[in-house]
Amino acid sequence: MSTITDGPAKTPSRARVLRGRLLCPDPRQAKIERIADGLLTIGEDGRIASIAPAPEDCPLPQSYPGAVILPGFVDAHVHFPQTRVIGSASGPLLRWLERTVFPEEQRFNNVRYAAAVAWEFCEALIRQGTTCAAIYASSHEAATDVLFQELSRCGLRALVGMTLMDRGAPPGLLVGADEAIAGCERLIARWHGHDGRLGFCVTPRFALSCTPELLRAAGRLAEAHGLHVQTHLSENTDELRHTAAAFPSARDYLGVYESHGLSGPRSLFAHCVHLSDGEWDRLAAAGGAVAHCPDSNFFLGSGCMRLRAATGRNIRVGLGTDVGAGRSFSLRQVVASAYDASLIAGAPATAEELLWLATRGGACALGMAAELGCLQAGYSADLAVIDAPEIAAADGLFDALAFRRDAAPARAVFVRGALLRGAVAAGPEVV
């Protein structure tokens, strides 16, 4: 199995200590421990060297007064070529794809356009405190390559796929199976494992945009390289009807992916709004993960995913902005939408649980559990520093972080200890 292991950073970051309010997600359960005044030491290798309460006579000033320090957000589902069409209210899903998404994604056959948007996209992620994302590029090899270049330059961590489509869209977006797989092979050779931060993810858009030949080839490609797979599953009722007609021998929507070698422990399924109990059971048995995208589901009128259907079966769940059907790059906005969705589904989640899903949950869903999502020695120092009111009660603080819609962008963002945004207050040297 191919994993993206975290080697030493190319540009080693200076070892440093951050002092502040720390939010430490539990590695296994959806709980977050608070350290009211803590010291977080980052080693030369970009990993957390230690976490400890600050001593009473600590000479170091608060690194970011008025903020909390937590693991960077993980966006489990986002579309790079939809950056400029966020908030286009042309849904539901299939009409939105036809009217808004496919015309915009065709523009990515122009590499200069793709490069300009790649910069905007990465900036938008970093601004919101996102340090890692599972990204759909367009169906163009060159545009996908340009996105990898920008991710390499800006320091983010990501899984990226060239979106595979050979039917059901304008000709300018369709790429036949042989050509698409050859393009993926070149991208894998160039980028998979790059700098220990970037990985290639096999990305058939959804069943309706792929022939059985392309789905089979995608399954073989993932198997051959031990790669993650990401795709959409059971988002909208019209989509379900068309999928059943296009794959008459499949037992249900998940069955389409199962029969083409695309369901397994490295599969990440977005949406999962209309899955039957039987499909949830099979997804759990296969060890697949889910990208929960409630803001997008509201905006396109797709419905509410039953979060408890996933967590009750110990299925790994991350949160996805699903830009551009999602209306924001902020995982905190998605946390708020996930809360609303949980109320509608009749099983309320807490802000603490949802913030855990936005950080540690996403790391687990993307297969990065050993590296990301915890503030503990040995984990990568991928951090978001977020303004937060001084609220003593844990629930009050989590609620404020999750539900105050006017929240400012992240004060600072680090990946592997390297600063991507913001500055650390100059304090006395303690290392």
Ligand SMILES: O=c1[nH]c(=O)c2nc[nH]c2[nH]1
């Ligand atoms: O929310 C979505 N965004 C997309 O781009 C897409 N493609 C297929 N299904 C989709 N759903």
